[in-house]
Amino acid sequence: MSAYDVPDDLDPEAAVTAAQAADDQEPALPEPVRQRVIALAAGVMGGVPLDELPMPLRRVAKFAPNRRARLGGPVIAMHLSGDPLLRQRLATRVVNDAGDLGAAILEGLAPAAADPVEVAALAYLARPDGWRGLVTDATDAVRADAEGAVASERVRDVEQRLARAEHDRAVAKVEADKLRDELARLRDEAAGLRDEVRSLSKALRESQAKERKATDMLSAEKGRAVRAAADHDAELRRLRARLAEAETAAGAQRQSAKDARAVDDARLWLLLETIGQAAVGLRRELALDPTDKLPADFVADTAADRPESASGAASARALDADDPARLDQLLSLPKAHMIVDGYNVTKRGYAEISLEQQRNRLIAGVGGLVAQTRAEVTVVFDGAERVHGLPPAPRGVRVLFSKKGETADELIRRLVRAEPAGRPIVVISSDKEVVDGVRRHGAYPLASDTLLRRLARS
Structure with a gap:
């Protein structure tokens, strides 16, 4: 109601x-x-x-x-x-x-x-x-729409579930097919692995047999090695005994050589003393006055340009070798004179810097060498690239530039010819013409790399 x-x-x-x-x-x-x-x-x-x-x-x-x-x-x-x-x-x-x-x-x-x-x-x-009836009817319609919407939502949900179930079934079928294929593949692999295991087992048995055989051979070799070691020890003892005998004989020979050397030293001292007294008598007979100039100074005054006067003295002659130690031996000879082909040395050792820096570096290096050896050193450069206002050369280093119309090679040969026969003259150059020219006049040519290595060692 x-x-x-x-x-x-x-x-x-x-x-x-x-x-x-x-x-x-x-x-x-x-x-x-x-x-x-x-x-x-x-x-x-x-x-x-x-x-x-x-x-x-x-x-x-x-x-x-x-x-x-x-x-x-x-x-x-x-x-x-x-x-x-x-x-x-x-x-x-x-x-x-x-x-x-x-x-x-x-x-x-x-x-x-x-x-x-x-x-x-x-x-x-x-x-x-009748508004209540309108409200009631509208309420019923709204409720019916809501219930219809709920039912439609449920239907859609059921349909979605069915679609998902169908999709899952299809996916499961595909996965099952994949698993069957994978199972077949694994079975094939298992069969292959069984064959491989049989092959490896056979190879292992063969390897073990070879190992036993190698072990037996090793034992035999060890026995032979032990016997060889014993023979070696016996031979070593015999050699040591012979070595002791040889050392005893060598000691006796060294003593004999020492005695003979003492006799030779006495004879040599007597000879040098005789030569010295003869030289004193010759100097007194010739009445030579002391001089403060050297042969290279005369050549420098007449055939070369130099930025400043330099004094120095040295002499010695050496073997034709490129070892820096040979250069030291030559410069240690009395009154040795070393003539350096300037640009030939610097362009081999310092080609990456300017000419001015090359000259300064070389002059400074040979200055240190003069301080160590007390030898006379003359550095010759081509005059075509002469630079005025050079810094003073180190003590004992003479720096010369060839005059116009003359090359440094010609000036070097002139300096060598000016020296007296018998004086040790060392020429530093890798120029074949310079080397051949100075060798004909009795000088000892050494390659530019020899001086560069000697300066690097300093």
Whole structure:
């Protein structure tokens, strides 16, 4: 029995009272209808004068329409259900805004194509005759739609599950096929491995047999090695005995050689003493005055240019060898004179720097060599590239530049020819013409690399 049904045995006044109570009772609205009612009321609330609104709704009316429904929804719903006058004021505006649908609702009609939620919200606000039926019908339609949506969702879920199950079945079938293929492959591999194991076992047995044979051979070889070691030790003892005898004989020979050398040293000393006394007598007989100039100085004065005068003395003659030790031996001879082909040396050793730096480096190096050996040193450069204002040469180093029309090679040969026969003259050059020329005049030529290695050692 609905709220509008009255029992037949009820008193007429009681029936009227019951009907009024039923009309005053607010129906339970579905949530979509309730939200739509609040949204319609909030949308038209801004057009109602503030003095016609309850105090709690005046602040809500100042919000934007979307914020009214969101922030003031509970307050609006409470006043709509408890304030008929407010509901009537708002309903008039809502129905006017709804147009034809609002007019149909006022007449108690619900167009078939109309949204049930919209119909229920308008009927709730306008409350025409039969509005509860409109609300109930719309509520039932909303519930039916919700239940249909739930059913459709369930159907879709079932369909998705079926699709996933079908997909899983297909995947499982593919995986099963793959596993069968993999199993067949593994079986083939296992068969191959069994064959390989049989082959390896056979090879292992053969290797073990060979190992036993090799072990036997090793034992035999060890025996032979032990016997050979014993023979070797015996031979070693015999050799040691012979070595001791040889050392004894060598000691006797060394003593004999020492005695013979002592006799030779005495004879040599006597010969040198005789030569020295003869030289003193010859110097006294010739009455030679001491001189402060050397043969190379005369050549320098007449056939060469030099940035500054330099003095030095040396002499010696050596073997034709490129070992720096041979250069030291030659320069240690009395009155040795070393003549250096300047650019031939620097361009082999310092070609990456400028000519000025090459000259300075070479002159500084031979200056250190003069300080060690006390030999006379002359460095010759081609005059075509002469540079004025060179720094002073080190003590004992003579620096010369060939004059115009003459090369350094010619100046070197002139210096060699000026020296007396018998004086040790060392010429540093890798120029074949220079080497051949000075060798014919009794000089000892050494390659440029010999001097470069000697300077590097310093």
